[in-house]
Amino acid sequence: MWIWNSKKATDNQTVYARKEFELAGPVKTATLYATADNSITVSFNGKPVIQHRDWGSWGKANVTDLIRDDRALIAAAGKNEGGSAALLVKLEVEYKDGKKATFASDGTWVVGTEPSPGWDRADFAADWKQATVIGKLGIQPWGNVGRATVAAAPGEATPVENIQALDGFKVERLYSVPLGQEGSWVSMTADPQGRLICSDQYGGLFRVTPGADAETTKIEKLDVAIGDAQGLLCAFDALYVSVNGNAAQGSGLYRVTDTNGDDQYDKVELLKKFKGGGEHGPHAIRLGPDGMLYVIAGNHTDIPEGSEVGAPHKNWAEDLFLPRNPDGNGHATGRMAPAGWIARTDKDGEDWRLLCAGFRNPYDIAFNADGELFTYDADMEWDTGAPWYRPTRVNHAVSAAEFGWRYGTGKWPDYYVDSVGSVVDIGLGSPTGIEMGLGAKFPAKYQNALYINDWTYGVIYAVHMQPQGATYTATFEKFITGRPLPVTDICVNPKDGALYFAIGGRKTQSGLYRVTYDGSESTAPIATTESEEGREARALRRELEALHTTTTDGALAKIWPSLGSNDRSIRYAARVALENQSLADWKARALAETNTNGTIQALTALCRVGDKTDQAAVLAKLNSLPYDRMSEEQTLDALRVYELAYIRLGGKQNETANEAVIARLNPRFPGESEEVNHELFNVLVYLEAPGIVKRGMQQLFAGQTQQEQMFYAFALRNATSDWTMDQRKAYFSWMNLAQTKYRGGNSFKKFVMQIRNDAAEKLAKADLAELKEIMEGAQTEEVANLETTRQFVHNWQxxxxxxxxxxxxxxxxxxxxxxxxxxxxxxxxxxxxxxxxxxxxxxxxxxxxxxxxxxxxxxxxxxxxxxxxxxNTVFQTDTGDILVGRIINETDDAYQIRSGPFAKELTTVKKDEVEGMKHxxxxxxxxxxxxxxxxxxxxxxxxxxxxxxxxxxxxxxx
The missing domain is CATH 1.10.760.10 (Cytochrome c-like domain)
Structure with a gap:
């Protein structure tokens, strides 16, 4: 294969390469071939044998007489007078027993960029790097080798030839991280001197001084007792570290300082201990325009102790209307609201306030020029194909925002009145670092862009946001792609205006890259002041957000008009502010309100802070709304308030009120809107409205997507009456169809099984017997299509x-x-x-x-x-038993575990019998x-x- 030194292309560059081969016995003939772009010199077992200058042909030498002790040491120097140096060498051997073999340059060769004494001798021991392969050995040198086939040699980060950027942008690899010595880098920040501080996911901190190229880039390991960082920030003459692991005192926010002015960090302070960790643990830290520190964490991390007191985000609950199912594979089961969160604190980490929550596992946050905060979150990819799946998405992290992640099937749709939707949905992926382009020497469009990393698919997206009222909407494009390119963190270095990103994570090969712009557009800095577009709406929203934590004279005069705003984000901010005021001051006004938006928002607040004595009045007010004149958004908002009235205000406590709701809503189902139909159906199934099963089955079989059909199957599992046997047979036949024909994520078929099991539990014994054949037809076991009996070949390493x-x-x-x-x-x-x-x-x-x-x-x-x-989790019981399995479900008093990947039954482990457990x-x-x-x-x-x-x-x- 063609190999090269992977150094930045410059004139008059030479690559030095060597490899020692062990031959398989006595040799009859051995012929060496070599070529390079432009010239090559080759030694064989220490003796010069080839000097060749024609890159379109082979240099050739008979080296049979130079073989000693069945060893072949080839040392080659290839020079290119017009760019990066590359060379190609092959040795053709015919053994005395008639067998033939070819040995060629490949990724196992080692290369250097400077001639070292004795580099062509057997005892040479310099620390050269492994070669980078740019193509397979062909019959003709160079012409049959495509440069597009570059591949990283083992132990090397992805070469830039495997990375594509938008036109005008250039990517350089500054450092290939030695995996065994420096780990896999997942977090990065720029310090005031323009150096980068980087962290190994499971190790220490490193400081990078970017050079003109990889050769002049300086790497130093910081001698300070901290690491495992998934968030780093240089601010207030300190390095703030979000530890996600066992470094220092474990997960928490730390401040690291240089106390003696020697440019080395030497003091580590724990500012706040966090409970939780792992891949959904504490993540990034950012400095806000208000001078506060902002910290984000995934849904397996509890909120900072005391952060809910006096905070914008409060009064959370699961707020699920119909019963949910946990994830069939046990992911995040039992992780309750508030789930993933963003909190802010002062520079000393003393005063913590929970800003917003309801995330699954966002990794990073960033502020735009308007001072607005954003993150990039993901749903569980196992849920794809199901109606509750939400793609990865960019979220506007406003005060008191609720983003509605709930475990299992419980995730809220974007349109819920008590949640904040996404700025833009991206698709399948795994979010990691994000960064605003502010400070980058890029064209204006790309200075304004939000860059988001997708680790799973190896993509950096550029997200282009436009103000929409007091929030934003956005489009996106692929900015950088590569293979492999497991992008972790990303940052703009204000000293040089370049964008830096790292790849790695989960102990994979890591690398550090720099992105610059060398196109023809202007890179003049854009204004960093707040943009005029949307300024007034954002200002109003911020005034309302100030009332999320305070009560002032005249607050209701500011809040009430905004409840009726046409801007969803302003209505949301006003409703949260209303909840923070004394209920006695506004309850009567809420029930007397005549504006439709104002009524819906005020009733939402009443459901969240009232009690069960308020339910009848809330339902009556909802029944009085003019549905024939309401928009789809308003109807969806109102239907969610019906749900909240039952969830928060006492359930089905008043039969008369329930009948009035049925009378108001039953004739409206089904309608034309799919989303409105979903919420109508949920309420009508909950209230057991007459004829709802028949109409639900009609909707199920009329559904044009598996998600639409699955929604009705999921909701119908709660219906206990009004079924005919034909409807039952059709319903469970759909389960068979979904199990065998429909596709989705890892949990899809298990979700279907849970739906079927829930519905079956509500059947009488006689009905179960009649449905037995159909029910058993759904219980198929997944196997590979071809299973052959194979014999042992080798215990591969x-x-x-x-x-x-x-x-x-x-x-x-x-x-x-x-x-x-x-x-x-x-x-x-x-x-x-x-x-x-x-x-x-x-x-x-x-x-x-x-x-x-x-x-x-x-x-x-x-x-x-x-x-x-x-x-898997290892359990030790009080009787001395050791049980191993993956936790699939957890209740207050027991764990249900799957003891193996093909176990058909779950094993119950009672909590009061567990003496110890570990991963x-x-x-x-x-x-x-x-x-x-x-x-x-x-x-x-x-x-x-x-x-x-x-x-x-x-x-x-x-």
Whole structure:
């Protein structure tokens, strides 16, 4: 293969490369070939043998007589007089027993950029880097090798040739992080001198002084007792560190300072301890325009102690109308509101206030030029295909915002009146670092952009926001893509105006990159003052937000007109402000209000701060609304208030009031709006409205998407009366259809099973007997399509195959890879391209975030890295028993665990019997699954997994 030194292209550059081979016996003939762009010098076993200058042909030498003790040491120096140096070497051997072999330059060679004494001798021991491969060995030098096939050698971060940026932008790799010594970098910030502070996910801190190129970039490990950071910020002459792990005193916010002025951090202070961690633990820190520190955390981290007192975000609850199901794989079960959160504190970390919550796992936050805060959050990818799935999305993190993440099926739709919707939905992905382009030497459009990292699919998006009233809407584009490019953090360095990003995470190969603009557009700095567009609306919203934590004379005069605003974000801010005022001062006014928007908002507030004695009045007021004249948004808002009246104000306590609601709403279902129909149906099922089952079944079978059908199946599981046997048979037949034909995320089929089981529990014994045949038809077991009996081939180790990994980039066979995937029974546990089991990770996107080495390690050493989402728990009981399994469900008094990936029944572990519990370091995936595969089959399997199921992937080019 062609190899090069991966250094920035400059004139008169030389790459020095060497490799020692062990031959398989006595040699009859040995011929060495070499070429380079533009000239090459080659030594064989310490003797110069080739000097060649024609890059379009081979230099050649017979080296048979130079072989000693079956060893071959090749040392080559290739020079390019017009850019990056690259070289190509091959050794053709014919053994005395008639066998032949070819040894060629590949990613296992080591390279240097300076001639070192003795570099062509056997005892040379300099710390050179592994080569970067840019193409397979061809019959003709150079011409048959495409530069687009660059691949990182094992131990090297993705080369820039595998990274694409928008026109005019340039990406440089400044540093390939030595994985074994410096870990995998996930967090980054710029210090006042323009240096970057970076953190290993499971290790220490490093300081980077960016140079003109990779060679002049300086890396130093900071000698300070802290690390495991997933948030870093230089502010107030200190480094603030959000620890997510075991460093220092564990998860928390720390301040690190230099006390003696020697430019080295030496003092670590814990400002606030956090309870929680892991991949959904504490994350980024930002300095707000108000001089406060803002901290964000995922949904497995409790809010900072005391942060709810006097805070904007308060009075939260699950607020679920119909019963939910937990995730079928146990993800986040029992993690209750407020879920993921953003809080702010002073520079000393003493006064904490919860700003907003209801996130799943956003990693980072950023302020725009208007002083507004944003984040990038994700739903659970296991929920794809289900009606409650929400794609990754950019959120405007306003005061007291509720974003409605609830575990299992409980996630709120965006349109709920008591939640804040997204600025823009992105799609499937895994959000990591984000950054505003402010301070970057980019064209104005890209200075104003919000850059968001998607770790799963290896993309940095540029999000372009436009004011919309007091909030924003947005469009987005792919700014940078790569393969693999598991982007972690990103920041603008105000000293040089460049955008920096890191790749890595989960102990994968890490690298540091710089993005600059070298196009023709102006890069003059844009104004950093607040924009005129939307200024008045934002100012009004902020005035209302000030009343989220205070009560002042005349507050109601400011609040009340805004309840009727046409701007949803202003209505939301006004409603939260109303809840902070004395209920006695406004309850009567709420029930007398005549403005439709004002009425809905005031009743929302009353539901949230009133009591059960207010329910009848709230329902009566809702019944009086002019539905025939209301917008879809208003109708949806009102229907949510019906739900809140039952959720918060005492349930179905008044039969007369319930009948009045049925009379008002029943004739309106079904209507033309899908979303309105959903909320109408929820209320009518809850109240057991006459004929609701029949109409719900009609909607189910009329649904044009599986999500639409699944919504009605999910809601109908709560209906206990008004069923005919034909309707029952049709309902459970749909379950069979969904189980066998419909596709979704890892939990999709388990959600279907839960729906069926919930509905079955409400059946009489006679009905169960009559439905037995249909019910059993839904209980199919997922298996690989082809299961063959295979014989043991080899107990494969990573080192057995590492030299072959460059071969997965081209020339592979898609169909063979697919058959190996089935034969290895991967589909029993893993989904891929919409098919397969749900007990292990979905493998469809691995090619966009993982290099071949990581995929190989995951197959051969599955316990090396086990995601939090798939970790087993080890329980020790008071009787001395040890139980191991994944927690699928948790109640107040017991855990339900799945003892293995194919266990059909859950095991119950009572909490009062548990003496101890800890995470298991062992993956559910057993070792040795590759041992019945040949080397070529493993390579085809890796290529197949990285292709995402695309038969036209570059891996299948010749």
């Amino acid at each position: 990573v080192d057995d195959l590492i030299e072959k990994l460059p071969e997965v980039e081209s020339g592979r066979n898609f169909e063979k890879g697919r058959l190996v995937f089935e034969a290895a029974q991967c589909a029993k546990c893993h989904r891929y391209a919409g098919q397969g089991g749900g007990t292990g990770p979905d493998l469809t996107g691995v090619g966009n975030r993982f290099a071949p080495l990581y995929v190989l390690e995951a197959m051969i050493v599955p316990s090396k890295v086990v995601s939090d989402q798939y970790v 298991s370091p062992q993956s559910e995936m057993p070792d040795g699954l590759m041992n019945t595969l040949t080397q070529e089959e493993i390579l085809d399997l890796i290529a197949y997994l990285r292709s995402g199921g695309n038969p036209n992937d570059a891996a299948y080019s010749k």
